[in-house]
Amino acid sequence: MGKELGVRISEQLKARGMQQKELAERIGLTEATLSRYISGDRDPKPEVIANMATALHTTSDYLLGIEHDDFDYPRIRRMIARNASAMSDQDKKDLINALFGGE
Missing domain, CATH: 1.10.260.40 (lambda repressor-like DNA-binding domains)
Known part of the structure; x- marks a missing residue:
C-alpha cells in the first residue's frame, strides 16, 4: 500500500x-x-x-x-447510501444542489 x-x-x-x-x-x-x-x-x-x-x-x-475520480454512478450511489445517516441536513441540501443545480 x-x-x-x-x-x-x-x-x-x-x-x-x-x-x-x-x-x-x-x-x-x-x-x-x-x-x-x-x-x-x-x-x-x-x-x-x-x-x-x-x-x-x-x-x-x-x-x-x-x-x-472518474464519475461512476454505482460507486457514488453506494457512497451516498453508506454515508447518508451521518450527513447533516446541510450536507444533504448541498448534495441535492450539486446533483440538480438547485439554489
Missing part, C-alpha cells in the same frame, strides 16, 4: 478541512498510528481502511488507488 494510500488520505483530509487528529478519533485510532499509515510506515488492516473511507466520505477502493 505505502505512500499512495497516505497521499490519498491526506488529499481527502484537506478536501474536507479535517485534521489527522479528528480522523483518528472518529475511527478509534491514535493520531500516531494514523500518522504511520499516512507516511507509509505501516499498512492498515482492511477494516481500518473501510472505516477511514467511511469517515472521509469516499471508498476503500479510492484510498487504495484501485478506482479513480
